Amino acid sequence: MPEKIKLNTEYITMGQFLKLADVIQTGGMAKWFLSEHEVVINGEQDQRRGRKLRAGDKVQIAGFGEFVITE
Numbered sequence: 734m735p736e737k738i739k740l741n742t743e744y745i746t747m748g749q750f751l752k753l754a755d756v757i758q759t760g761g762m763a764k765w766f767l768s769e770h771e772v773v774i775n776g777e778q779d780q781r782r783g784r785k786l787r788a789g790d791k792v793q794i795a796g797f798g799e800f801v802i803t804e
Contacts, residue, residue: 735799740788745802747772748782756797771795 738754745753748763757766763782772779773793774786786792788804 735791735801737803738800739803744785744787746782747774747779747784747786750786750792750800750802751782754797754800756794770797 736754738750747767748760751757751763751766752760757763767780767782771794774784775791786802788802790802792800792802794800
């Protein structure tokens with residue numbers, strides 16, 4: 734069962750998401766984390782920390798789990 738991450742805004746960037754989901758400690762770690770780990774968004778691999786995630790998006794991070802963005 735994917736962990737749900739609730740949004741208070743229209744979208745959230747990948748860097749903000751990683752911090753909100755407690756995958757990384759600080760926003761500055763996002764670029765490094767994305768270069769070292771496989772992140773799949775809605776079935777497509779994506780390494781952009783500025784990628785906008787919206788309600789309904791599904792994020793899979795190898796070794797960390799599955800997440801779904803909700804409103």
